[in-house]
Amino acid sequence: MEETLSLQEIAKILKKRLWLVIFFTFISIGISAGISFYALTPIYQAQTQILVNQNSSSEGVYSWQTTETDLRLINTYNVIITSPVILTPVIDALNLSLTPAQLTQQIFISNENDSKVVTISVEDSNPSMAVEISNKVAEVFKEQIPQLMSVDNISILSAAKLSENPTPVKPNKMLNIAIGGIIGLMLGAGLSFLLELLDMTIKSEQDVEDYLGLPVIGIVDLIKEEKQNRFSFNPRKARRS
Template structure:
């Protein structure tokens, strides 16, 4: 016969192991908060925007084919701007104590679909340094792209700035703690059911019927130590009274 578990038994298991679930959940949340606030290094972000568009006079009209060419060039520019040719000059001009590969990992180039504007985003533990790297990368790219591609169609649309009381983009302690809370809760519940599954001891009459398939005819209660002491005291008092009356 297939064994089924009632909803009452599930809640009973959770109630019995509630201390374990709370402990694991609290421990995971506290550890996540401590690591996020005191161990991980805050990372700040700065961005600059670059426009890909040929300079035109008032008499000239915008050409659709030229706009499409500029849009296609953005993919090429996204690769060039992170190339060693550009980043090596950025590293030298800012006198950075990091390699080109490390600098490359800090820079991210993104562009919106069908837009002639793309962004250069830099992440660094120092917000001022992040802004410097972003602006210097854009400046070097603008100067070098004319030599590399023989096209002068790059304009710096906006420069990266250091905001007052700027918040780091990572880590996010509250988000990390919320995730740790959910994971800890799931781990605690899972461990509670695992321990209940592995526990094959017989504690109640119901366990006897469940595991042995035998009906329970009776049960012997356990008398506590305090109860037995009180019983002995009552017996001794009864004897004393009997002896007193008999005398």
């Protein structure tokens, strides 16, 4: 019974200050939309795929030994790709005003389980630059790995290409607007409950029992002004009569 009453009170409070909830919701949505569309810089992504695959004259040996070796080397390759020994030549070749540590923050390496395909993803505010960095990292890595690991098992499977109409991967505008709406809704509801909690004025007989702990014996209803005029004494009419 108490739980049902509590839910009823919550609904009553929200209905009472529904304008406040709606106001904060729309304000938050507007702010989120403004930031997403005009303040945040669009980020584009380019991907280059490389294949870790050793050449072997014996198919049987390739199946059991070289494949296992390539898969084990992939974790090492993932670290080498984002190391200064690879990124420094990339920075010099593209004349980037970045340090290897800063460029590392833009590069993401991934590969599926038991797959010898490694994906190099690069994010940048310039879609053309993202493509150039992604391809250059793959090229430099392919050139340097024979000297670093004494093995030549890297080939570029798919180079990154610049599309005619690049689509940014960040920010997710619709998601930001939805999150902004939820935050505004929560702020409006929270403020409604806070105002209701701070409002100690007595408005009903139930408030008397809740706040003062006194039983309500009777209620005096409001007397309308029309009734007061009807029963008021008029001395002029009394004299005429």
